[in-house]
Amino acid sequence: MDSIKRIKRELVYTGTILDFYKDTIETPDGHRAEWDFIAHKGAACVVPVLDDGRIIMVRQYRNALDRMTLEVPAGARNNPQEPTSECALREVEEETGYRAGKLEWLLTLRTAIAYCDELIDVYVATELVPTKQHLDEDEFIDVEYYTMDQLVEMILNGTIQDAKTVAALMSYQVKCARREQ
């Protein structure tokens, strides 16, 4: 299939964590259009599974939605070169106060492919040992504990809406069910 080509990329605004670009694209039949593009340095998120099977979740205020949300622990890389496994280990300990003895890759997600290059690698963390939460000065996070049944119910009734959290938890559920077969 002939494909769309990008013929120009112009930086139009530099944000705190994002850069906003104006792209000019050309279709195979010669039509031109301007498309938004947002550059992001990438992130990691973690499904932290306690020895009894419960999942450690974080509740925090999200400015973009102007409300509190319940999510799996996650955070951006310090820079685009940082391995996401290091980012995952740091974020799960900082946000939940548990250090992970074992980390296993579960998924790679692209959060908003219509306009953003953000990548989130998703890991399952086990062998969790309590340490201490270390939050940034603009982070205020509560730690909560749920069974997978409770979380699946909260996703299917619309209580949990965060896409990375839904994708991570439902994929973990499907992967565990496959192993049991």
Added chain:
Amino acid sequence: MDSIKRIKRELVYTGTILDFYKDTIETPDGHRAEWDFIAHKGAACVVPVLDDGRIIMVRQYRNALDRMTLEVPAGARNNPQEPTSECALREVEEETGYRAGKLEWLLTLRTAIAYCDELIDVYVATELVPTKQHLDEDEFIDVEYYTMDQLVEMILNGTIQDAKTVAALMSYQVKCARREQ
């Protein structure tokens, strides 16, 4: 819990489909920070299930990743007031060339809650009848057909990374497994 407060929101760039804002927030202890905020008009996506259980998927070039991707059909609302069910019915027919006789809400997703208010309502479409693809002039989409087993495999081996697609398909898989129990 005392929470973070937003004390200012300033529009800094108007894109083609997105608006970019600079927010100033204040933490409970008086610390101030600037956070990025992107406004989006919302979208719908669809898991289109044929009578034989196969799923209709779309393959297209994604400028943000500079490659082809395999996704469930989706599209933005015409305006923030458009019901997402109408958007879903329109997009599934435009992108796949099938009209849905039945549409059932599955999930509500927030794609990138660290910085964007985008909402995607996810529907399951059944009773599909072949009609005709109607693509926008800058849309070039191939239609493909997969079993759920094939799609779950492609998610767990990292081939499918689009977060709305992963969240939608894995949630559909979990919901179907629950009904069978």
